[in-house]
Amino acid sequence: MFAVYADSFSNDDPLAGLVVGERPDPVVPEGWVRVHVKAASLNHHDLWSLRGVGLRQESLPMILGCDAAGLDDDGNEVIVHAVISSPEWSGDETLDPGRSLLSERYQGTFADQVVVPRRNVVAKPTELSFAEAACLPTAWLTAYRMLFVQGALKAGDTVLVQGAGGGVATALIVLARAGGLRVLVTSRDQSKRDRALELGAHEAFESGARLPVRVDAVMETVGRATWSHSVKSLRPGGKIVISGTTSGPDLDNAELTRIFFLQLQVIGSTMGTRSELAALVNMLAATGVRPLIDRTLPMEQARDGFAAMAAGDLFGKVVFTR
Ligand SMILES: NC(=O)c1ccc[n+]([C@@H]2O[C@H](COP(=O)([O-])OP(=O)(O)OC[C@H]3O[C@@H](n4cnc5c(N)ncnc54)[C@H](OP(=O)(O)O)[C@@H]3O)[C@@H](O)[C@H]2O)c1
Numbered sequence: 001m002f003a004v005y006a007d008s009f010s011n012d013d014p015l016a017g018l019v020v021g022e023r024p025d026p027v028v029p030e031g032w033v034r035v036h037v038k039a040a041s042l043n044h045h046d047l048w049s050l051r052g053v054g055l056r057q058e059s060l061p062m063i064l065g066c067d068a069a070g071l072d073d074d075g076n077e078v079i080v081h082a083v084i085s086s087p088e089w090s091g092d093e094t095l096d097p098g099r100s101l102l103s104e105r106y107q108g109t110f111a112d113q114v115v116v117p118r119r120n121v122v123a124k125p126t127e128l129s130f131a132e133a134a135c136l137p138t139a140w141l142t143a144y145r146m147l148f149v150q151g152a153l154k155a156g157d158t159v160l161v162q163g164a165g166g167g168v169a170t171a172l173i174v175l176a177r178a179g180g181l182r183v184l185v186t187s188r189d190q191s192k193r194d195r196a197l198e199l200g201a202h203e204a205f206e207s208g209a210r211l212p213v214r215v216d217a218v219m220e221t222v223g224r225a226t227w228s229h230s231v232k233s234l235r236p237g238g239k240i241v242i243s244g245t246t247s248g249p250d251l252d253n254a255e256l257t258r259i260f261f262l263q264l265q266v267i268g269s270t271m272g273t274r275s276e277l278a279a280l281v282n283m284l285a286a287t288g289v290r291p292l293i294d295r296t297l298p299m300e301q302a303r304d305g306f307a308a309m310a311a312g313d314l315f316g317k318v319v320f321t322r
Contacts, residue, residue, distance in 0.1 A: 001025050004110035004302040004320075005063045009052030015306055017050050020299075023063055026107060026115045031087075033118050035080055038070040039134035039296075040109040042305050042318040043167060044246060045101065050306075054104055065109035065320075066102045069124055069133035077124040079281065080109060080116055081274045082137045087117075094145075094271050101138075101271070110302060110320060122278045125285045135167075135291035135317045136280060141272035143171035144280045146219050146241045147179065150269040155180025157216040160233050162186050162226040164196035164204065165315045168244065170292045172219045173199050178289045184211060186226070195315050199292060217241060224248040231255035231264065239265035292316035 001023060008017035028034050046064045049055045055062055066082035084106055086098040093099055102108045102116070124133045146168075147153050153176070161172045164187035176183045177200035185201040186209065187193045193204035205211060207226060214235035220226065223245025230240050232255070259266065272280070284290065294316040297305050305318040 001112035002299065002322075003063045003112070004065070004299060005061045006050050006055065007061050009050065009055070009057070011051045014047055014050035014310060015303065018303060018306060019061070020302055023061065023107070023111065026113055028115050031118055032115050033072050033121060034113050034115050035068060035070045035072055035078060035121065036113055037068045037109055037111060037322050038130040039322070040065045040068040040299070040320050041134045041139070041167075042302075042309060042320065043067065043138045044244070044309065045138065046103070047306065047309055049103060054101075059105065062103055063107040063109075063111050063114075064103050065111070065114075067134050067137040068109035068114055069130045072121065077126070077130075078121040079124045079133045079277065080114065080137055081120045081122060081277050083271050083273070084117060084120060093273050110299060112322060119274060122274065122281060125281060127285050128281070128290075131293060131296055131319045131321065132291050134319055135293065136284075137277060138271065139167035139317060140171040140175070140291055141277050141280055142243050142269065143168050143175050143219075144283070145272035145276055146243055146269045147172065147176055147181070149272070149276060150267045151217050151219070151239065151241045153179070153181055153217055156182075158182040158184065158213060160184045160186070160211065160215045160218045160230070161201070162218065162220055162230060163207070163222045163246070164201070165189065165192040165312075166221060166246070167314070167317045168221045169219075170199060170316045173201050174289055174292065175283070177201070178283065178287045184215060186229070192315055214238065220244070222247050224251055227251050228253050228255055231258050234262065234264050236262045237264070238262075239267055241267045241269050243269045293319055295319070296321055
């Protein structure tokens with residue numbers, strides 16, 4: 001079948017190991033289902049994989065992609081939940097020490113077909129297109145859990161989103177606004193700040209700028225470049241929810257003194273559960289809110305989407321269609 005896969009790793013030139021070609025059709029184990037992919041979306045995770053982060057040499061070649069929406073063998077429209085937990089695990093899948101994301105241990109979604117455990121699909125409502133639905137399982141689910149589960153934020157709270165342009169960041173802006181929060185954002189780029197305001201942010205600031213208010217919570221995916229500013233932007237007792245470190249995990253200043261003196265909380269967040277994905281889908285259907293798609297490309301042109309993400313040249317999600 002057609003597939004987009006990693007054949008080798010390179011930290012400096014991640015696209016060197018990307019192959020747009022053919023892989024064998026998958027076998028469907030007992031208790032698993034086959035999904036005929038109609039749309040799949042790109043995440044920073046796919047670039048990390050090509051750099052050899054989270055993926056082992058002996059797992060190559062590996063079909064990339066965590067997210068997909070498509071049809072099961074019975075013709076039902078489904079969305080894939082990308083967190084694959086151990087068969088014996090029950091409860092929050094993200095807390096299973098044996099969990100993996102699609103494209104780490106099991107073949108990913110950038111292909112004609114993907115197979116997943118039966119519990120790893122949720123119904124796609126007809127209100128959502130396949131392209132919109134394909135944006136949800138990683139970036140949008142991560143944003144949902146950061147705000148409403150790990151962050152436990154509620155209507156009326158003030159939140160700062162660092163780095164307005166990313167897939168997770170745009171999801172954070174849209175979902176926070178739909179959830180009744182006051183939304184502040186930062187971006188290095190004026191045009192991205194303008195677009196964040198159009199998307200629903202109340203105020204947009206240059207990265208690192210002093211804010212007019214101290215916020216209840218900061219949503220962090222940038223890491224090193226924004227960490228110090230995140231800590232300084234919080235009110236006493238506020239919290240940082242962190243799910244990524246795009247600019248690197250090693251900090252120049254962890255701001256530990258501020259963290260204990262102002263009794264701040266630092267909360268990790270990763271992906272989300274199947275039931276949170278179902279709740280996110282319901283939220284979109286109920287509010288009319290939709291994922292922001294930067295561009296839609298036929299899967300054969302996947303390389304162009306990877307290159308745009310590597311260049312930081314995106315506002316919203318890249319979707320590949322079949
Ligand atoms: N834990 C999880 O489950 C999970 C799930 C999804 C994603 N993630 C992680 O979250 C991060 C974002 O993922 P994504 O798919 O949204 O990636 P993306 O679309 O490539 O977003 C990159 C973002 O980083 C910002 N940025 C990058 N370098 C920066 C710098 N030096 N200074 C300031 N801002 C910078 C950009 O902001 P501007 O250009 O607007 O300034 C942009 O918002 C990645 O590290 C990814 O691995 C984790």
